[in-house]
Amino acid sequence: TAVDPFDLVIFGGTGDLARRKILPALYRRFCAGQFREGARIIGAARADLGTRGYRAFVAEALREAAAEEAGDAAALDAFLATLDYVSLDARGDRGWPELAAKLTEDRVRACFFSVGPSLFAPLAERLRRHGIVTDRTRIVVEKPFGHDLDSARALNATLAAHFHERQIFRIDHYLGKETVQNLMAVRFGNMLFEPLWNSLFVDHVQITVAEAVGVRGRGEYYDRAGAMRDMVQNHLMQLLCLIAMEPPSKFDPDAVRDEKLKVIRALDPVQPHHIVRGQYVAAPGRDEPGYREEVGNPRSTTETYVALKVGISNWRWAGTPIYLRTGKRLVARSSVINVVFKHAPHSIFGEDAGQHANILSIRLQPNEGITLQVTIKEPGPGGIRLIDVPLDMTFAEALGPEGAHHPDAYERLVVDVLRGNQTLFMRGDEVEAAWAWTDPIIEGWESRGDVPKPYEVGSTGPTDAELLMRRDNRRWLGIR
Ligand code: NAD
Known part of the structure; x- marks a missing residue:
C-alpha cells in the first residue's frame, strides 16, 4: 500500500550514497506505485545546482x-517532477531558511543524513534552530555511528538533545536485506527449527561476509576504521x-531490539588467541594492489580481514561458539x-558411513536463499552409503521470477522510515553495547602493537584463520 504524502530531504543529496543507493531506491518505490500524489524529495548539499540542475544529476x-x-x-x-533542491551549508546558516520554506505543514519529514559523520551534530542542531523539527520529523543516520564507545555515546547524546529516540533511524542496511528478514521468518514462523536452535543441537555457527573488492574510493576513512569497526561492530553483530536472540513476543521495534540487546550484553570478551587479523597483499600474477599501496600508507597496520571465535554466556548458547569472519579482496563476494x-549420537550404518551434519545455510549474497543440508542414502544397489544433499530453497526457483526479484535493502528501509517503523533500525543502546564489546578488542591490538597477518589478494584469508578452526576440529565452509 502507498504511503501518505511526505517531504524527504536528502542532506548530501549529491554524494555517492545518495546517487548509488538512496535515489535509485526511491525511484523504484515510486515506480512500484508506493508514493501518493504530492510526495516530495528535496536534495540538500553544498553545490550550487538549482532544481533543474539537480533533476539532471538525478536522471x-x-x-x-x-x-x-x-x-x-x-x-x-x-519522478523527476517530485524533486527539488536547496544549496546549503550544514555548518553555517546559508540555505536553511530556503529549505524551511519549502517544507509542507503536517507531514512526515524524513531527513536523510547522507553526509560524513562529522556533520551529524551540526545538521541536528540546525534542523532544530531553523524550526524544521516537528513531531513528525524523522532523521536517518548512516554508518559509521561513532568510532568507539565514547564517540557513539556523545553522538547519541547530541541527537537525543534534539530528537526523541522514536525519531532516530540508525541504518544498518544488512537489516534491510530480504534474506535477513527471512532468517527471522524461518526461525520464528516454523515449528521445525526453534526446538533445535540451542547448544544441545547446534555445534557452532559461522557468519562469513567476504568481499572481492578493495576499499574503493573510501581509503582514507577505511584506514582509520578497519574491518572490526567497518563490518564487525555493525553488520556481523x-x-x-x-541468529542468537530469543524469540521476541511480537515483531515490533522494541520487542525485537530488546532481545538483540540481551545477546550483545551476553557476549564474552574475546580472547586474543581467538582473533585473527589480516591485511591483503598483492598476489603474483594478479593486477590488484596490496592494501598499503591501495591506500598509499606504506606502514598501515589497519586490518582488512578479521576472524573471531565468539562465545555467548547464556542458557541457550553456552558452549556453542559463533565464528565470524569478514575481509576484503577475498576469492569471491559471498x-x-x-x-x-x-x-547424530550414534551411526547405525557403521564407521564407513562417515560423519554427517545438517547445515542450515542462509545466503545473503549472491544467489539469496536458504539451504538445508540433509543426509540421505546414496542411490544404487550396494549397501547403505550416506551422502549429503541440499534441500534448496533458492527463492528464484521456489517463488518464480517475482521471488527472484529482491528489492534492494534501501527500498525496504526508506519505506520503513516513511511509515515510522523502527524494527529494522538500530536503537542507541544497541549501538553502544556493540561498541562496548568491540572497544577492548581494538584497544588490545593497539596496546600490543599488533600487526595484521598478510594474505594474498584473491585468497580465502590468512592461514591463521584456518588454524583457528582446526584447533577446534572444525573447518570453515567454502566462501564460494
Ligand atoms: P560523499 O562525500 O560522496 O558525499 C557527501 C555529500 O555531503 C555531498 O553531497 C556534499 O555536498 C555534502 N556535504 C559535504 N559537506 C557539506 C556541508 N558542509 N554542508 C552541506 N552539505 C555538505 O559521501 P557518501 O559516500 O555519499 O557518504 C555519505 C555518508 O554515508 C557517510 O557518512 C558515509 O560514511 C556513509 N556511507 C556511505 C557509503 C557509500 O557507499 N558511499 C556506504 C555506507 C555508508
Whole structure:
C-alpha cells in the first residue's frame, strides 16, 4: 500500500550514497506505485545546482543505477517532477531558511543524513534552530555511528538533545536485506527449527561476509576504521543477534531490539588467541594492489580481514561458539550464515558411513536463499552409503521470477522510515553495547602493537584463520 504524502530531504543529496543507493531506491518505490500524489524529495548539499540542475544529476544517477526502470521515460519524468533542491551549508546558516520554506505543514519529514559523520551534530542542531523539527520529523543516520564507545555515546547524546529516540533511524542496511528478514521468518514462523536452535543441537555457527573488492574510493576513512569497526561492530553483530536472540513476543521495534540487546550484553570478551587479523597483499600474477599501496600508507597496520571465535554466556548458547569472519579482496563476494548442527549420537550404518551434519545455510549474497543440508542414502544397489544433499530453497526457483526479484535493502528501509517503523533500525543502546564489546578488542591490538597477518589478494584469508578452526576440529565452509 502507498504511503501518505511526505517531504524527504536528502542532506548530501549529491554524494555517492545518495546517487548509488538512496535515489535509485526511491525511484523504484515510486515506480512500484508506493508514493501518493504530492510526495516530495528535496536534495540538500553544498553545490550550487538549482532544481533543474539537480533533476539532471538525478536522471543521470538513475540511468547508471536503475538502468531498466529508467528506460521508462514517462515514469522518469514523473519522478523527476517530485524533486527539488536547496544549496546549503550544514555548518553555517546559508540555505536553511530556503529549505524551511519549502517544507509542507503536517507531514512526515524524513531527513536523510547522507553526509560524513562529522556533520551529524551540526545538521541536528540546525534542523532544530531553523524550526524544521516537528513531531513528525524523522532523521536517518548512516554508518559509521561513532568510532568507539565514547564517540557513539556523545553522538547519541547530541541527537537525543534534539530528537526523541522514536525519531532516530540508525541504518544498518544488512537489516534491510530480504534474506535477513527471512532468517527471522524461518526461525520464528516454523515449528521445525526453534526446538533445535540451542547448544544441545547446534555445534557452532559461522557468519562469513567476504568481499572481492578493495576499499574503493573510501581509503582514507577505511584506514582509520578497519574491518572490526567497518563490518564487525555493525553488520556481523546484527546478523549474530538475529541468529542468537530469543524469540521476541511480537515483531515490533522494541520487542525485537530488546532481545538483540540481551545477546550483545551476553557476549564474552574475546580472547586474543581467538582473533585473527589480516591485511591483503598483492598476489603474483594478479593486477590488484596490496592494501598499503591501495591506500598509499606504506606502514598501515589497519586490518582488512578479521576472524573471531565468539562465545555467548547464556542458557541457550553456552558452549556453542559463533565464528565470524569478514575481509576484503577475498576469492569471491559471498555473505552466508551457516548453522552447523551436531552429529547424530550414534551411526547405525557403521564407521564407513562417515560423519554427517545438517547445515542450515542462509545466503545473503549472491544467489539469496536458504539451504538445508540433509543426509540421505546414496542411490544404487550396494549397501547403505550416506551422502549429503541440499534441500534448496533458492527463492528464484521456489517463488518464480517475482521471488527472484529482491528489492534492494534501501527500498525496504526508506519505506520503513516513511511509515515510522523502527524494527529494522538500530536503537542507541544497541549501538553502544556493540561498541562496548568491540572497544577492548581494538584497544588490545593497539596496546600490543599488533600487526595484521598478510594474505594474498584473491585468497580465502590468512592461514591463521584456518588454524583457528582446526584447533577446534572444525573447518570453515567454502566462501564460494
Ligand atoms: P560523499 O562525500 O560522496 O558525499 C557527501 C555529500 O555531503 C555531498 O553531497 C556534499 O555536498 C555534502 N556535504 C559535504 N559537506 C557539506 C556541508 N558542509 N554542508 C552541506 N552539505 C555538505 O559521501 P557518501 O559516500 O555519499 O557518504 C555519505 C555518508 O554515508 C557517510 O557518512 C558515509 O560514511 C556513509 N556511507 C556511505 C557509503 C557509500 O557507499 N558511499 C556506504 C555506507 C555508508
